[in-house]
Amino acid sequence: xxxxxxxxxxxxxxxxxxxxxxxxxxxxxxxxxxxxxxxxxxxxxxxxxxxxxxxxxxxxxxxxxxxxxxxxxxxxxxxxxxxxxxxxxxxxxxxxxxxxxxxxxxxxxxxxxxxxxxxxxxxxxxxxxxxxxxxxxxxxxxxxxxxxxxxxxxxxxxxxxxxxxxxxxxxxxxxxxxxxxxxxxxxxxxxxxxxxxxxxxxxxxxxxxxxxxxxxxxxxxxxxxxxxxxxxxxxxxxxxxxxxxxxxxxxxxxxxxxxxxxxxxxxxxxxxxxxxxxxxxxxxxxxxxxx
Numbered sequence: 001x002x003x004x005x006x007x008x009x010x011x012x013x014x015x016x017x018x019x020x021x022x023x024x025x026x027x028x029x030x031x032x033x034x035x036x037x038x039x040x041x042x043x044x045x046x047x048x049x050x051x052x053x054x055x056x057x058x059x060x061x062x063x064x065x066x067x068x069x070x071x072x073x074x075x076x077x078x079x080x081x082x083x084x085x086x087x088x089x090x091x092x093x094x095x096x097x098x099x100x101x102x103x104x105x106x107x108x109x110x111x112x113x114x115x116x117x118x119x120x121x122x123x124x125x126x127x128x129x130x131x132x133x134x135x136x137x138x139x140x141x142x143x144x145x146x147x148x149x150x151x152x153x154x155x156x157x158x159x160x161x162x163x164x165x166x167x168x169x170x171x172x173x174x175x176x177x178x179x180x181x182x183x184x185x186x187x188x189x190x191x192x193x194x195x196x197x198x199x200x201x202x203x204x205x206x207x208x209x210x211x212x213x214x215x216x217x218x219x220x221x222x223x224x225x226x227x228x229x230x231x232x233x234x235x236x237x238x239x240x241x242x243x244x245x246x247x248x249x250x251x252x253x254x255x256x257x258x259x260x261x262x263x264x265x266x267x268x269x270x271x272x273x274x275x276x277x278x279x280x281x282x283x284x285x286x287x288x289x290x291x
Contacts, residue, residue: 001200001280003207010273014265017090019097023082023106024268028260029075033068073117079267080169080274081106081113084177087275109176115183116172124165131157166212167205170274171281178278193281204277208270215266219259226255 014020085106086097135154171193175186194201229251 001204001277003203006204006273006276006280007207010269010276013087013090013276014268014272017086017097019099019102020083020086020268020272021264022099023086023103024079024266024271025260025264026082026103027075027079027267028263029078030068030072032256032260033071073114076267077110077114077117078103078106079264080173080271081109081177083268083271084174084275085109087272088178091279106177109173112176112183112186113173116176116186117169119183119187120165120168120172124161127161128158162213163205163209166209167201170205170208170271171201171278174275174278175282178275179282189282193278197281201281204273208273208277212266212270215262219262223255223259226251 014024082103086102089102089105090097131154168190171190172183172186175181175189176183179186179189181189
């Protein structure tokens with residue numbers, strides 16, 4: 001497989017069909033929810049971590065945090081199903097891609113793709129819990145020495161596990177949308193692709209997963225920098241005027257649309273890459289035309 005050609009074609013397709021970018025923006029749903037929570041409940045983390053917080057305040061913070069996590073899952077699934085549906089339609093018709101109709105048609109795959117995410121996520125959490133349990137047990141036996149020595153291996157293992165999670169959800173979702181498969185047949189298709197194309201599948205998973213994580217890392221770094229600057233400008237004893245407070249508020253607000261757009265571009269590019277990679281690894285069946 002020509003990996004450079006795959007990434008180039010993925011970017012060209014996203015750039016040519018701007019509706020794919022719009023569909024990728026659905027992955028930024030948690031950023032919008034976070035914006036609302038940030039202004040509706042600015043003391044969310046303080047209430048959650050403070051010992052002085054009442055039970056009602058902690059419960060409210062947990063509900064808001066759960067809302068943020070659920071919105072992240074829904075946004076990721078909507079973005080993936082939408083972009084893969086867009087890829088499917090660009091292959092079926094050379095005409096321009098429209099956001100509304102494509103999103104509407106992608107909803108038929110939503111529950112199946114959500115099921116794939118939940119199944120892979122449950123396996124991820126099980127392996128993570130098992131690993132942490134073994135780590136805790138070994139730390140108790142060796143007075144913490146095993147934990148220190150195994151930390152680099154744990155970090156590498158967590159990274160590989162995350163890549164495996166992205167790979168499983170990406171290819172399984174592509175099988176669901178591009179080949180019209182149900183959940184179990186889609187997982188079997190992913191398993192068959194892994195058996196017959198282990199090296200290209202791993203390399204594609206590594207590239208797409210790392211690109212997505214690099215984008216999120218850069219956006220998070222930008223967010224932290226902007227929030228620190230806002231905190232410095234608004235700090236008592238600083239320039240503390242109404243003008244600097246307004247600048248600080250503007251910086252905080254500017255972070256959210258920047259992250260939203262960045263996440264949208266990354267989601268569109270990576271999910272388009274999963275679709276094109278799947279098509280290269282497996283010739284879709286005739287059901288693609290009617291699913």
